[in-house]
Amino acid sequence: MTRRGFLLSAGTTTGAFALGAGVGVAANAAVALRADTAVGAATVNFYGAHQAGIETPFQAHGVFLGFDLKRDTTHVMARRMMELLTDDAARLAQGDPALPDNDPYLAEKPARLTATFGFGPGFFTKLGLSSQIPAGFADLPAYRIDKLVPEYSGSDLVISIGSDDPLTLAHAVRQLTRTARSFSSIRWSQKGFVRSQGVAPATQTNRNLFGQVDGTINPAPGTEAFAGQVWAEGSPSWFAGGTQLVLRRIAMNLDTWDKLDEGGKEISVGRKLSNGAPLTGVHEFDAADMEAKNSAGLSVIPDFAHMRRARTDNPKEKFLRRPLNYDDGILLDGTSNSGLLFAAYMANIQTQYLPVQQRLVDLDLLNTWTTPIGSAVYALPPGCLPGGFIGEGLLS
C-alpha cells in the first residue's frame, strides 16, 4: 500500500465517521472506524545495536513475563533458549509466524510488535556467570515502603513484549512462552497498557490511572541524553549497548486517591493535573521553580511533592521511565486491582536509580496512595544482527 493509497483509503470513510470531538457516530450505524490498516502493518526492526522495545515509542499494550531457569538448564541450553527466542521474536516482529506456529494467522498484524529480553541475578548465578554481572547490577535493597509478593517479584529471565494490538500481543506471548518453557518455568506475567493509537496526539505524554501526566522528564529517543542515560558502556564488554531494567509493580489505591480534590492531587506531585505543568509554570515542559513561595511563604512545590523528591540536576541520576498502567479487575474488598508497571531503564542501577529511589522512600506524599507489591531487576543485553542472538556476548 502506498502513502497515496493510505490517504485515499482514509478518504473513503463514510460520512458518519466521526472526525472531531463532539461529532457523534450514530449509535446503530454500521460505521467503518477501522478505515485503514496502517496500525496493524507497522513494524519495528528487531535487529540493531540495541534491543527493540526500549527506545521504541510506547506501544499501546505490553506484557512482562518472568521465568525461572529449570534446575537442569545448563549454559549450553540457555544459549539454545536464547537462539530460539531470538528467532521467534525476529519473525513475529515482521508479522511472520514463529517456528512452529499452528496459529499463523494471528501473527499477520505485527502492530509494532517488539520482544525484549533480560537476565535476572539468578540467571548469572545459576549458570556460573557471576563474573560477568554488569557494573552496578544487583537486586534492590529492601525498602520500608515495599510490601512485595513473590507472585510479582524477581525471576531469572524476563521477556517484555509490546504491540499496538492486544490480539497480536496475546499470540506472541503464547509463542515465546512455549519456547521459554522448554528451559524454564513461568513465574508470573504482568500486563499493562497506555492509550490506543489514534486516541491522543503522538507528542502527548501518557497519563496514568491517577490521571497524572506521567513521563514529562524522559529523554527524547535518538538523542545523546537518551544514549547517555540508557545504554551501558563496556563493563563487562558483553554488556556494551545493553541496559538495566528496574520493574516495580506499584498498586495504586484509586478509592482513597479520589477523595482528594484537584488541588490536593496537584500538590502531592507538584504538577498540574490538566497538562502536567509544574505548579510554578504554565506549560508541561516549563522548568520547575523549586524556590517559588506562595503568599503564605510556603513552597509552591512542597517538600513532600513527588517531583521535588524524584527530580535531580545530577545527570548521573537520570534514567528512562517507560511505565504501563495495569487494571486487573476487582479485589475481594470491591476495590480495583490497579496500578502501574513502573519500568525504568538505565546504564547502571546502582549509580542512577538507587539515589532517586531512596529519596522517594524517605519522603514522597504519593507513598500515601501507592504500594510497591512487586520488584525485579534485569540486565538487558545489547541487540544483535541477523544470524546472531540476544545474549550472544555472554553465552557464546
Next chain:
Amino acid sequence: MTRRGFLLSAGTTTGAFALGAGVGVAANAAVALRADTAVGAATVNFYGAHQAGIETPFQAHGVFLGFDLKRDTTHVMARRMMELLTDDAARLAQGDPALPDNDPYLAEKPARLTATFGFGPGFFTKLGLSSQIPAGFADLPAYRIDKLVPEYSGSDLVISIGSDDPLTLAHAVRQLTRTARSFSSIRWSQKGFVRSQGVAPATQTNRNLFGQVDGTINPAPGTEAFAGQVWAEGSPSWFAGGTQLVLRRIAMNLDTWDKLDEGGKEISVGRKLSNGAPLTGVHEFDAADMEAKNSAGLSVIPDFAHMRRARTDNPKEKFLRRPLNYDDGILLDGTSNSGLLFAAYMANIQTQYLPVQQRLVDLDLLNTWTTPIGSAVYALPPGCLPGGFIGEGLLS
C-alpha cells in the same frame, strides 16, 4: 476538526511512518504513529430506542461488571441507581466527566465509549418484580459441559462497557462502579478485547484466540434481520426494544488446541482457518454445503463440526454473537488463563438460544478444547431519551 483537516493531518506523518506491510519503522526513530486523534474523539450516541453497545460495531476493549443488589436496596433505590448510572453513562459517552469525577482528564477521549445495562433474575425477584420478567427470560439449565465457578456466574445487575481506548475504559469502569456500589456489591469483572482500531479492515470479521474467524453469520447492524433477532417486542410492554443477553465465560485450552495441525483445527469447526470460508467453499461468506462428501464418501463438514451443530435454517433460532477474547495471565500450572467472553444477544433466550446451546452440548468437537466456567443471563431494557433513564419502564 474537519474531514479535510483529518486528511491533511494524516498527510503530515513523517516519511518514516510505515504505511504498508513489510515497510519497517526504524527501531529507534521517534516515530509519530498516533498521527491523528479521530479514534479518541469518536463518540456513540447514548440515547435512542435501543441501548448503545449492542448494535454498535465492536470496540477494541470491553468489560462486563456483575453486581448484586444490597439487601436493603428497595425499588425506589434501584430506580435512583439507574438514574445515576444513566447520567454517568450519557456524560462519559460524550467525553464529559461523570458527577462527581475527580479525574476529569481521563474522560476526555471517549473513543466510542458505551455503557449498557442489564438486569439478572435476582434483580426482579429481590425487588418484587417477578411479574415483569420478560418472556423467555430465565437462568440457563445446568449443562453437563459446564464447570461453572461463582466468581464468573450470575449477578443481579450487569454493566457492559466498551471503548477503543483501554485508559478511557478503566476510568469509566471506576466511575460507574462507584455509583453502583452505593446500592450494590460488585461480584466480578471480566475484561476482553478484539483488534485495535487501524489493525484490520473494518469489514473483516474478528478472530478469536484459537485463530478462528468468529462471527461470520452475524446479522448486519441496521437490517431487518438484526432487529428481528435482537430486539424484543412488547411482552411485557416495558421490555419492547430491549434484548436478552447470555454471557458465558469459555476457557480455551490453547496448549492442547495447538497440538492440532491446520487441517485438524479446520474440521473441528467446519471452516478454513485462513479466511473463515466453509470447508466446502472458497470465500468467508460462501454458503456451506452440508451434503458435500469427500472422495472417501465422508462429509466434508463432519457431523461433529461446530458450524454444523450451531447452524440453523430456522430464523427463530438465530441471534447476535458479540464475543470478546480474554487473556488474564498465567495459571498455576503454567498454561494461559485465556478464552472467550461469549456474549449473545437475542429477543428471547428460550426460543432462540436454548435449542442451539443444547445441540452444542450434545455434540460439538470444539468442546474438547473449551470449558464454560462462567454463565449469566440478563434482560437489557430498551434505550431512553434525554431526561429519561435506562429501566424507566420497569422502575417508574
